[in-house]
Amino acid sequence: MSGLRGSAILGVGAYRPSRVVGNDEICARIDSSDEWIRKRSGIVSRRFADDGETIVGMAAEATRKAVAQSGTHPRDVDAVVLASMSILEQSPPSAPRVATLIGARNAAGLDLNAACSGFCYGLAVADSMVRSGQVDRVVVVGSERMSDIVDPDDRGTAFLFGDGAGAVVVGPAENRGIGPVVWGSDGERHEMIAHDGAWRHGGAWPYMRMAGPEVFRWATRLVPETATRALAAAGVRADDLGAFIPHQANLRIVEAAARALGLGPRTVVARDVVHAGNTSAASIPLAMDDLLSRGAVAAGESALLVGFGAGLTYAAQVVTLP
Numbered sequence: 001m002s003g004l005r006g007s008a009i010l011g012v013g014a015y016r017p018s019r020v021v022g023n024d025e026i027c028a029r030i031d032s033s034d035e036w037i038r039k040r041s042g043i044v045s046r047r048f049a050d051d052g053e054t055i056v057g058m059a060a061e062a063t064r065k066a067v068a069q070s071g072t073h074p075r076d077v078d079a080v081v082l083a084s085m086s087i088l089e090q091s092p093p094s095a096p097r098v099a100t101l102i103g104a105r106n107a108a109g110l111d112l113n114a115a116c117s118g119f120c121y122g123l124a125v126a127d128s129m130v131r132s133g134q135v136d137r138v139v140v141v142g143s144e145r146m147s148d149i150v151d152p153d154d155r156g157t158a159f160l161f162g163d164g165a166g167a168v169v170v171g172p173a174e175n176r177g178i179g180p181v182v183w184g185s186d187g188e189r190h191e192m193i194a195h196d197g198a199w200r201h202g203g204a205w206p207y208m209r210m211a212g213p214e215v216f217r218w219a220t221r222l223v224p225e226t227a228t229r230a231l232a233a234a235g236v237r238a239d240d241l242g243a244f245i246p247h248q249a250n251l252r253i254v255e256a257a258a259r260a261l262g263l264g265p266r267t268v269v270a271r272d273v274v275h276a277g278n279t280s281a282a283s284i285p286l287a288m289d290d291l292l293s294r295g296a297v298a299a300g301e302s303a304l305l306v307g308f309g310a311g312l313t314y315a316a317q318v319v320t321l322p
């Protein structure tokens with residue numbers, strides 16, 4: 001890719017809904033226990049959005065913080081890429097409202113659905129847009145209300161998911177602060193995480209269902225494999241990483257991947273899933289914001305991101321933290 005300029009993440013921001021939902025509240029609807037949920041998923045609590053905490057509103061809050069941290073004036077934002085799998089309206093797209101709410105009046109706005117890989121897919125799109133010279137500032141924001149599409153009575157999914165939003169601003173840089181993306185999909189296995197019907201007038205609410213153990217086996221193999229390829233593409237060694245920030249699906253998947261990669265003692269592993277649950281496209285920027293804001297990892301360190309989920313989809317890249 002010689003001849004192109006570099007791009008980098010310039011700022012990060014998060015929005016976490018105020019209502020904390022513990023495992024006991026989840027267990028009021030399913031045959032389970034706090035102990036089982038902690039042991040099998042690592043999750044202690046998650047946030048659920050209330051009626052006023054919309055996908056657009058949460059995305060705008062997270063984006064405002066990322067834009068401010070990046071030192072960008074909102075009117076200089078050229079494009080907003082909104083990654084989400086829980087938007088219930090087909091039309092209009094939601095990204096233009098996020099752009100308007102933050103004051104980026106003439107920005108391009110597009111919605112992107114790559115499920116739990118959505119943030120890494122969006123980052124790859126933003127990186128290409130900026131490096132091509134087409135635009136200077138792109139927001140990538142993941143925002144989810146998984147509580148709208150997860151059945152509270154489904155023992156296989158009810159305890160796993162949560163709501164929230166996380167955003168970054170991508171802009172030009174001398175060097176590549178966003179490494180080459182390693183991504184792909186497998187549509188043959190689309191039924192492993194899928195809605196149990198379509199939204200039809202008068203029909204039953206089509207909740208998202210998941211073949212949990214199959215997804216678990218796929219993820220524990222795929223994450224280290226894809227991560228290793230992304231490290232090689234970026235020319236970074238696993239033990240040089242400042243942070244490992246995989247999609248926060250299940251703490252057991254995070255720990256298994258960290259072990260398989262042979263991370264060194266200096267690499268901080270994101271474990272935001274413990275108090276956020278799986279927030280799909282929002283999970284990586286939420287976890288990144290958490291690590292940076294509490295000083296667990298320093299700006300300028302490299303971090304390995306890996307998204308994976310429904311589709312099936314996956315994507316990974318190494319980034320320099322803002």
Ligand SMILES: CC(C)(COP(=O)(O)OP(=O)(O)OC[C@H]1O[C@@H](n2cnc3c(N)ncnc32)[C@H](O)[C@@H]1OP(=O)(O)O)[C@@H](O)C(=O)NCCC(=O)NCCS
Nearest residue numbers: 031032033036040041116155212213215216249250308309
């Ligand atoms: C969902 C998940 C936590 C289930 O954990 P698991 O260890 O695979 O559990 P299993 O489904 O094999 O069930 C094991 C046992 O627990 C029971 N069980 C299942 N769900 C339960 C629940 N919510 N509470 C208590 N027991 C439960 C099962 O009935 C089974 O009992 P048995 O051994 O008597 O037959 C795990 O499969 C997972 O994390 N999958 C990947 C999820 C994911 O990452 N999804 C998003 C991708 S983006």
